[in-house]
Amino acid sequence: MVVKMNIEAVHDALYEEMKRDNRIIVMGEDVGRDGGVFRATEGLYKEFGEARVIDSPLAESGIIGAAIGMALNGLIPVAEIQFADFIYPAVDQIISEAAKLRYRSGGAFGCPMVIRTPYGGGVRGGLYHSQSVEAVFTNTPGLKIVAPSTPYDIKGLLKAAIRDPDPVLFLEHKRTYRLIRGEVPEEDYVLPIGKADVKRPGKDLTVISYGLMLHFCLEAAERLGKEGVEVEVVDPRTLVPLDKETILASVKKTGKALVVYEANRTGGFGAEIAATIAEEAFDYLDGPVTRLAGPDVPAMPYNSKLEALFLPSVDKISEAMRKLAGY
């Protein structure tokens, strides 16, 4: 085992996979000579050459559309959208094309590709470098959506995504890139897409979260532990397909569920998690399935005070946990 940061886990997975299989290519803005604005693709250009590490024009629809074509002709593209906030121009190619190719062709064509993108706030990115975009895509069968939050999960799931025969949207919380460190095996491994992970066991309350919020929840759970409340923290890791079994098993045990997410509250993916629990664990619930999320304002302001206020903080999360535990 070695200790790595989240960004290193991304990098290492890309490097090792490209080394393993020369059908894999990387494409995006500044991923080549520059090594990526977050350095996720550092050194790949030198190692694998400009034909496999493509500095694309500034055109997100073009990046995804061309990647789809490459996937259709035997390559395995890993496309980077520089910031998740800039994925919107590619929504058509993702939803109409990548996600529907297999179904619409009766299985004759598939679209093995990965779309990596840094999302989330807390980096003074302002309205357009902070967004959590998952809800735009979670109503898109045909697409898998993975959002791991620790180095171990990131590396194992990025490899799995690259080896998956279907399109995978791979969300990386940018604030955690250099904030979160953890042990990662030195040998090759993959983790299954669609499998949640109980990041902290507990019996009084289940909290479901991912991204930066997962780490805030773990911190809050520590606090609550000192207050005598045992919080179980479940990291879905994959949003679509969602591992309902693990989530429901936990809630059936604790009787209480809190869903914490950074995106705007209304219409966020946390609503899906909450609605699923509310429907499928109804008989076990000892309190309302509660959501704590970003406020319903367009996005996170640049001003650092307002930015901090936007994010569900460890304080706010602890408070929500206490309230639900005491229900």
Place this chain on the structure above:
Amino acid sequence: MVVKMNIEAVHDALYEEMKRDNRIIVMGEDVGRDGGVFRATEGLYKEFGEARVIDSPLAESGIIGAAIGMALNGLIPVAEIQFADFIYPAVDQIISEAAKLRYRSGGAFGCPMVIRTPYGGGVRGGLYHSQSVEAVFTNTPGLKIVAPSTPYDIKGLLKAAIRDPDPVLFLEHKRTYRLIRGEVPEEDYVLPIGKADVKRPGKDLTVISYGLMLHFCLEAAERLGKEGVEVEVVDPRTLVPLDKETILASVKKTGKALVVYEANRTGGFGAEIAATIAEEAFDYLDGPVTRLAGPDVPAMPYNSKLEALFLPSVDKISEAMRKLAGY
């Protein structure tokens, strides 16, 4: 009062508003000389001229982006996206631009415009002329989303949307265009955005639905009525902002809630409605907040048998009502 079809309600609202206020323009593919592929803009070209009824190039981002500019310079554009399935190329202009203009400029700029689009299936439109796209937009504060389902509601809300100072996504279920008729006042009226409507009173069970499904739910509720179960049917009419008060009041009365929507189940807007009820009416619930929706397959097939199977039918809805009522 006169009896009108849904499509006529759309048309009449456009006509009357354009007559009232010459800042209003209509833009979209084939909205001019052709009168729109569904005839929503029939006759407007002749009446108001090609400068106010713009046959746009085939470019959805362009339509919305140019409309935003027009809104910024004193016009009130009503943009049509010919089929909701083709709105994806415009997602960036809608989410990044229209919805955020006011907030990002500290209120100095606004974006008074309407985006009308026919959504939903049941017209043999196949994968790309049948989609329900609301969930792509419901996590976008700054945007209002209206989805009325009867002639009266459509006319009153389309006028309200046109007069609203903020961008409104106006969803029209295309299968209901000529299927649904209803009384409409002859005089000018508007309905408030953000106000739900109880379409059928009942005491045993609350059903929340919109679009074609609303009408299926009303039919199913009739059936259940004959079986002695009084179903209350709530039509939110506006999705964002959602009229929680009306929905919660109904559920607190009946103790049971069924949410029916046509979009794919996972990540659909019905999850938001369900999660809201589960959290905010928890103490009143006598059964699980239940969702009935389209299956998680990319979209509605063209084959008519599979198309019928995709849609939550009156039978399936009745069944779900019975099950929940008997919980």
Place this chain on the structure above:
Amino acid sequence: MASTKTSETKVSPHVSLGLSPDNLMQIYYKMVLTRALDERAWALNRMGKVGFVASCRGHEAAQIGSASVIRPGVDFVLPYYRDLGVVMTVGLTPREQMLSVLAKAEDINTHGRQMPGHWGHAGLRIISGSSPVATQLLHAAGIAYASKLKQEDAVSFVYFGDGATSKGDTHEAMNFAGIYKLPIVFICEFNGLAISAPQEKQMAVQNVADRARGYGFPGVTVDGFDVFAVYEATREAWERARRGEGPTFIECKVYRLFPHSSDDDDRRYRSQEEVEAARKKDPLDRFRSYLRAEGLLDDAKDAEIQSRVKREVDEATDYAERAPDPAPGDLFTQVYAE
């Protein structure tokens, strides 16, 4: 406009292009077949058996003339919904077409899931298409990039209408193809209408092919009613691509002889006199006249081809009409790899 050489020396165009009589008869057969399938779909539509038809009438010379250059199963083809003539030329069978038109389980194109006109055939390298206009241009560019990276001799042929040229994806695809000098041929079937929108509401230029030079590659405009002009331009483009010299944009000026689709009423936006006048220039008639003038076709031979085609289309229709619908369970399959 047309890039065919003026025949001062009286050499017939097909001779100067090196096309044999057999080649011509093959083109003629595909044209007749395409026409018959198109007519059959309309007939079934009027009988209420088929929900949707987008006719290729008027586009046949452009489609079949260009697709005759394609090496089936080697070059990639990305057609749009109007390209019946393209896919038939590349090798789709009448049965495969009719199964798709009738949305049957056996439909190899979409498994009954998409509207007719959304072809896809892995063996023939016809790439599965969707309805959103112009998305396929980027796929074609990505495919061509992969061919180049793998050093495989395959050219991507991507088809689209004039309406598609307005889309951002078209720009992004042409730009990407230009930067990497990809083996790709852009074929625009320019009928001057995007449903009802006339050329002047779509662009401020006469010839959209002129845009190509802004992406660093040539654009040519040809008479899309002239099989030979189209064939010649396409073959040149294909050779250029194979020589590693990059993309070409070919604009075929055609006329859409029928309404946009079976749902459209074209009397709302164009005069029927105009349509009637254009019908007199029907590309199938024109090619037939050429063959007759060249002594390559007589009544007997023509009747033979017509009856062969009729038999094939009848058989295909019968087969497809009897073929089963997809099973209910087919609603749920192939969302992800199984």
Place this chain on the structure above:
Amino acid sequence: MASTKTSETKVSPHVSLGLSPDNLMQIYYKMVLTRALDERAWALNRMGKVGFVASCRGHEAAQIGSASVIRPGVDFVLPYYRDLGVVMTVGLTPREQMLSVLAKAEDINTHGRQMPGHWGHAGLRIISGSSPVATQLLHAAGIAYASKLKQEDAVSFVYFGDGATSKGDTHEAMNFAGIYKLPIVFICEFNGLAISAPQEKQMAVQNVADRARGYGFPGVTVDGFDVFAVYEATREAWERARRGEGPTFIECKVYRLFPHSSDDDDRRYRSQEEVEAARKKDPLDRFRSYLRAEGLLDDAKDAEIQSRVKREVDEATDYAERAPDPAPGDLFTQVYAE
């Protein structure tokens, strides 16, 4: 490349353009002010007080030369994040700029919500901008359409980088503007880099202005270090627009003298020798030399301008530093009209 006339007759460019010494001093003042504000933002960034800077250094002649044509509050301006020189020329005050850089409550541009460089000023008709590249080109087209419909004499000026030309929105905007012959000027600040991507990875052509003719309007390429070349091209375009003759595309060839932003390390993708060489051609130095050579500027006058600017920037900085942050409640306001 430059479209300024060669001065065989030895007439100074500003004279032949009809620019008075006062006009020149105003341009010079804006250039010095822009430079000082840019430097101050960097200084505050290094002190940890400012999170983000995107420098305009190297673009000043293009920005201020073109924006000098704009009628503040009459013509519309849609700048991008690098356009400090544009907004200062149009009339943003140093205080308004520093309040924005420091994200204070009083920030008229974004109310402290957006990163610095996202201007918006209703009174000056500077349209609120976002970060996604190229979206504003369509807004400019829509604005110009409205001006034309209302028969108002207002020209839309939209600014963007070479990177932005790759986007679909740019294509859709140019196409729309061409079709309706809109009163709009497209100004591309072509520095040959989209962050790290060099020109040859962005396009296969030398001059992106050549694309304009594919949309039915003229494109010109000018030396973006030459205030006069830029001014002349812009004024011509502005006059054309006002005459109802439609859009013009102006490509100003510039060099980005600093890294992409305060987060960027340009040593990763370009040689520092190249940067050093370019700095010798600094457009501010060039313009200053011109003024001196023309006898319009001497040491005393220059010192006076420099000290005026320093005073203004100091005052603005002091004010902005002392100004309050937005109140917590400001997180929630202005989502919708109130």
